[in-house]
Amino acid sequence: MKTFFTWSMLSVLITISCNANHKSNSELAFQNEKNHLIETTKTDPNTRNIQVALLLDTSNSMDGLIDQAKAQLWEIVNELSYAKCGHNTIKLEIALYEYGNDGLPSQEGFIRQVLPFSNDLDEISKELFALTTNGGNEYCGKVITTSINQLNWKKNNDHLKLIFIAGNEPFTQGPVNYKDAATDASEKDITINTIFCGNFRQGIDTMWKHGADLTRGEYSAIDHNRETIHIATPYDDIILELNNKLNGTYIYYGHRGAQKRELQAEQDHNARSYSPANAVSRTISKSSGFYKNKSWDLIDAVEDESFEVEKVAKEELPVELKDKSEKELKQYIAEKSNARKEIQGKINDLNKKRMQYIKENSKKDDSNLETALLNAIKKQGREKSFSWEN
Incomplete structure (x- = not known):
């Protein structure tokens, strides 16, 4: 089927001279890395961030999901680029996790942080295209908690902070109770949105909808094997x-x-x-x-x-x-x-x-990853004074 979504170090190097006040290239590189880390954590009162953590199931049955993610990344970015929030500058940050893959470390709960929050769209695309599927154990509560603890979420609640988790196994599996994960998310004003890859009713029965309801997130069921029509x-x-x-x-x-x-x-x-x-x-x-x-x-x-x-x-x-x-x-x-x-x-x-x-x-298609993501982002964004115009 042909069918989505780290920061690199700023390398400003001062020409080396015999002047003792000039820094070496290696010193500058180190300082630039420090400056970058500071930049990603400082708060700009005139900026509103859209932080999206994508948690994708990469078990054997999820090839279609990954294909949709690759195919729909740019349309999702394009739609988000129309976001407005008063006179503020809008910044988009995307983080990527994979879970449920036997090729991942079992001691980590078959979870891997593919990319921390980044606005480097080329890096996001690169990592997405490198994803492969394999059999495994899908621990939803565990990957949600891991993303909450590892990622650099904004402290200010004016920002839009969203988790999207997609998969097709019961939401209850694994060592971390999804209800505890939802509590952790609520404490940081992070909304969990769930995307079940399969029948809508089955997703409800396996607690995917409840996992979203606990943080007032959106539950969606998609046909992950449907080919993206361009x-x-x-x-x-x-x-x-x-x-x-x-x-x-x-x-x-x-x-x-x-x-x-x-x-x-x-x-x-x-x-x-x-x-x-x-x-x-x-x-x-x-x-x-x-x-x-x-x-x-x-x-x-x-x-x-x-x-x-x-x-x-x-x-x-x-x-x-x-x-x-x-x-x-x-x-x-x-x-x-x-x-x-x-x-x-x-x-x-x-x-x-x-x-x-x-x-x-084009005909309206509500059963794909792009629609599930954008509908939830826009609905939750409006609650924080975001709007979309194109």
């Missing part, structure tokens, strides 16, 4: 051509910059592996405010007023930029930045026409 539109080819131009505006830097740019291309390929329409959805995501790569892209990095491009070491730049003067480099960045804005503007204009075409030519 609607092709007359605008797709133009958007994909613009994606190639968009990729040309990225200026990598740092010791992992080239690697991260390769990752970007790899995730473009993964999206295309399902369908051109899925690749279009990813392109739309790359034109949204959620797709930022300041840890390796100079254009995104210079948006941060504290970033000093003149302190990036020449050896950390692409070959074609190593011999440019500071003035020439800044001019080059400005030109690429303007080009990116223009391309993204064209993509977003075309996407409005694309969305209208899809609306007029």
Whole structure:
């Protein structure tokens, strides 16, 4: 079937000189990692976070679920990118866990944190596409409690903090009672939403609905084996051509910059592996405010007023930029930045026409992962003054 959803270390390196006040590359790398950790924990009063922890059953019967997750990631991101909350900046963070797989450590309860909260959409896509299924024991209460304890959940209750757990075995299995897990979630203002892969009534009988009810979350039953239908539109080819131009505006830097740019291309390929329409959805995501790569892209990095491009070491730049003067480099960045804005503007204009075409030519489908996620996020978001416009 062809058919979804770590932070990298900011590597600003100061040119080494004989001046004793200058730090070494390794010292800077360490400091940047510390700064990154501080950045992810500090509270910005003008920011509202949407934190989504996805807990996916990767036992043998869940190939269809994983396929839906891969196929629908970008449409989910796109829909969330339209979120508003007053004059606040919206940030999306996604964490990923797998559970119920015999290939996972039994001492951990057959659970693995695939990715902590991250806004690196390429990394999220990479890890999602790397998931494989295997037989195992599915402990819902255990994986919920683990995600509550391990993840860096926002303290302020103005943020939207959601757990989505999907699977098809009884919710009661394992060493941790799901009722205790729900109590832990409620204490941190985290809402648990459950997605049963199978018959709606069976999910109720095996306590999946009760698991959601305890935190006022949403219960959904989906057909996890249903293939995702992507609607092709007359605008797709133009958007994909613009994606190639968009990729040309990225200026990598740092010791992992080239690697991260390769990752970007790899995730473009993964999206295309399902369908051109899925690749279009990813392109739309790359034109949204959620797709930022300041840890390796100079254009995104210079948006941060504290970033000093003149302190990036020449050896950390692409070959074609190593011999440019500071003035020439800044001019080059400005030109690429303007080009990116223009391309993204064209993509977003075309996407409005694309969305209208899809609306007029698609049938409503309530039995998939995307619908279950978005319906719950929007409903619970409205309770915290979030709204959605596109």
